Amino acid sequence: MPASRRALDVLVIGAGLAGLACAHDLLAASRTVGVLEASDGVGGRVRSDHVDGFVIDRGFQVFNTSYPQVKRRLVLRDLRLRRFTPGVLVHTDRGRVRLADPTRAPRTVSSLLSGPSAGPGDLLALALLSARDMLGPVGPLKRADDHTTRTALAAAGISEEFTDLFFRPFLSGVFLEDELETSGRVFHLVWRSMLRGTLCLPAAGIGSVPARLADALPTDTVRFESPADRLTDDGVLLADGTEAAASAVVVATGPGPATRLLPGLDMPPYRVVTTYYHSASKVPLAEPTLLTDTRLRFLNSCVLSEVVPGYAPAGSALIATSVLGEGATGGEGALRDALAQTYETDTADWDLVTTRTVHDALPAMPPPQPLTRTSRVGPGRYVCGDHRTTGSVQGALASGARAAREILRDLSR
CATH class of the missing domain: 1.10.405 (Guanine Nucleotide Dissociation Inhibitor; domain 1)
Known part of the structure; x- marks a missing residue:
């Protein structure tokens, strides 16, 4: 089978946060690195789309400025961060309570x-x-x-x-x-x-976080629309039949592709979340505050355009509401009724812009939860992702950093 490029020191499969962090640290150590990404962009679960003038993050996400890996890798002012209110509004049977x-x-x-x-x-x-x-x-x-x-x-x-x-x-x-x-x-x-x-959102959407990480890599480091079929003795066989050669391979994908490429890999179950994005002509809550519900009809809701005005076109408000699983109990209509109660407004004229279901949104972390695990799974085989640490931006980045450290030690031998 033909080799697509010269042999590299390391091939990283997946251009999510963990894979990008791993590639960056390896390149900083003067190793030759390539990143194979199955989709058309970086970020994995951390991406932003544009739908009818709205910025749609893939699942409701927030950005935490205190993470050590974030401070190490990103210039926060470049993200033009916009803050949430430091607290929540809780809907109870007796009305809303501000905490x-x-x-x-x-x-x-x-x-x-x-x-x-x-x-x-x-x-x-x-x-x-x-x-x-x-x-x-x-x-x-x-x-x-x-x-x-x-x-x-x-x-x-x-x-x-x-x-x-x-x-x-x-x-x-x-x-x-x-x-x-x-x-x-x-x-x-x-x-x-x-x-x-501080909990906040970048002005251009959560997808600007991996975009900034990718911008720090040399041009052509990441190959898009290049899904991996299987690992070989010499590297990775791609779905198009070409082979990419490398001394070491890091699997930095979601749980499905990771367990397919690395049979027998210990993988925790993942939580599923669905986010409904509604638009309204009137702002239902004129503040950048998370709204929760003691009846747990949804996880949280927020007027995203109050956090970042650019998330919605002029004259519209964008409301994001997340629920557990693949959809709201009773459907979108029941969710709309719940939002009418919690926002204390009529939602009949709200328009559903889109929904986003993320099947591998977060690994389950029951006790006892290891805070970090080795990336080594075999000779020349490594894995990274938040399932090796904790389910967070910090966990994903830290996992990529650990994989890079272990690869560098092994290659130096």
Whole structure:
């Protein structure tokens, strides 16, 4: 079978965040690298489309400025980041409750104490938990015994009532599961990152994050529309019958292609999320704030055009609402009814712009959850992705960095 190009040191299959980070670090070490991408662009699950003048991220996503890998690899000002409100609006059976970060919005403390949201005991427990996670060293968080998030919250003194009011609705959108069964160790690390950073969106869409990473690579490093058929003794056989030769191959794809290319690979189950994008002629909530629902009819909702005005054409508002699985229970009509209640407005004239279902949105992370795993799966064979670390932008980038380190050590021998 013909070889498509000269032999490289490393071939990376997949131009998502993990694959791009891996390729960048290998190139920085003066290794020859090629990236094979099956689609027509970089990013994998982190991409942005343009539909009828709207910016549509593939699944509702936010960008956290505190991640170490993000700080290392990106110039944040180049992304023109726009912030979310530091808090959430929670829809309850008694109406909406605002829960804000008191460290960034001190005036909200009195309203929390006087309202139905939290009592002094919960606020004290939350303050102690947050201070430890935010200000303390990260080592103890990583080494702690691992239990579920619900158990971790109870151990911190958070009442079940406050957990069900705030943490369960909010974290269901973070971990894409609504039972708080995710690793408590992962929760503490995520909570730390949220307190230390800012949740925001790039002005051009979340897809500009991998685009910036790809721009830092030499021209022609990434070959698009080049799906890998199988790994060979000499490299990778592509679907078009050509073979790309390399001393080492890194599989940095989603779970499906990864397990096909690397039979026997240990892969966790993945969470599925669907995001509905509606347009409205009137802004239903004139602030860049996440809206959650204690009845869990959806994970979260937000007027994205209030976060980034460029997400919608002039005169329109873009509302993104995410649900677990492949669609809302009862369909889009039932979801629209729920949104009418939570936004406290008529949604009958909202138009459905599009939906996006991401089948491999996030790996399940039950306890005990390893925070990192080796990328080596065999001689000259490596794998990276958030399934090797934690389900986050930080996890994907860190996994790519670890794969690069291990490859460089092996090649140097």
